[in-house]
Amino acid sequence: MLEILISGGWLMGPIVVCSIISLAIIVERFLALNDEKIAPKQLVSSVWSLHKANQLDENKLQTLSNASPLGRILAAGIINESHGREVMKESIEETGIQVAHELEKYLNSLGTIASVTPLLGLLGTVIGMIKVFADIVLHGTGDPAVLAGGISQALITTASGLSVAIPSLMFYRFFRGKVTELVIKMEGEALKMVEVMHGERE
Numbered sequence: 523m524l525e526i527l528i529s530g531g532w533l534m535g536p537i538v539v540c541s542i543i544s545l546a547i548i549v550e551r552f553l554a555l556n557d558e559k560i561a562p563k564q565l566v567s568s569v570w571s572l573h574k575a576n577q578l579d580e581n582k583l584q585t586l587s588n589a590s591p592l593g594r595i596l597a598a599g600i601i602n603e604s605h606g607r608e609v610m611k612e613s614i615e616e617t618g619i620q621v622a623h624e625l626e627k628y629l630n631s632l633g634t635i636a637s638v639t640p641l642l643g644l645l646g647t648v649i650g651m652i653k654v655f656a657d658i659v660l661h662g663t664g665d666p667a668v669l670a671g672g673i674s675q676a677l678i679t680t681a682s683g684l685s686v687a688i689p690s691l692m693f694y695r696f697f698r699g700k701v702t703e704l705v706i707k708m709e710g711e712a713l714k715m716v717e718v719m720h721g722e723r724e
Contacts, residue, residue: 531675533646534682540635540642541686547628547635548693555625555697560704561592566711569596570718591621592708599712607716614712618705625701629694636691643683650676 569586572578578586578600587597598617599610654673 531646531649531679533642533649533679537639537642537646537679537682537686540639540690544632544635544686544690544693547632548689551628551632551693551697554627555700555704557704560590560625561708561711562590565590565592566596566715569593569600570715573600573719591625591704592711594621595708595712596715599716603719610716610719611713614709614716618709618712621708622701622705625704626698629697629701632690632694632697636687636694639683639686639690641683643680643687646679646683647676650674650679 569578572582583597583601586593588594595614595617598613602609602613650673653675
């Protein structure tokens with residue numbers, strides 16, 4: 523493996539660094555975007571029970587807001603209950619945008635890696651082919667071993683760049699979709715609670 527990295531030339535360094543960062547982001551986002559951690563199943567019903575019992579004071583709302591992203595969205599709506607249904611819905615939607623931004627943490631970096639690593643591989647290909655033509659000028663085409671180094675460098679960097687880019691792009695798309703799904707789900711739950719509070723839903 524080390525011989526392959528060395529034969530790929532200096533561009534293998536940035537590609538390896540990108541692969542390490544990409545793997546770290548993928549693992550971190552898998553752990554962070556846990557459904558139960560983001561939107562606990564029983565949270566809405568427990569909040570509604572506290573609300574009916576008039577036990578949602580400022581301290582409990584602050585605790586709710588800090589407990590989970592769904593709790594933060596619910597708290598944003600409840601805090602504005604006295605301002606009417608429309609203000610509550612606007613607060614929920616605005617907080618949902620902020621939560622979505624936080625849940626997308628590091629995803630831009632993952633998308634950048636997915637875009638940059640194939641270009642690094644392509645650059646390695648170009649450098650490898652330049653080396654091949656330089657060797658042809660100096661030594662001619664009689665000895666295949668002379669050309670092998672440049673061709674090997676071109677193929678290794680291309681393959682390495684793509685092997686990092688493909689999974690990075692796949693997980694980037696997956697996580698973006700998951701964030702969108704979670705935010706829509708949380709906003710939906712919060713809006714249901716608003717409708718229940720205003721007697722529009724049982």
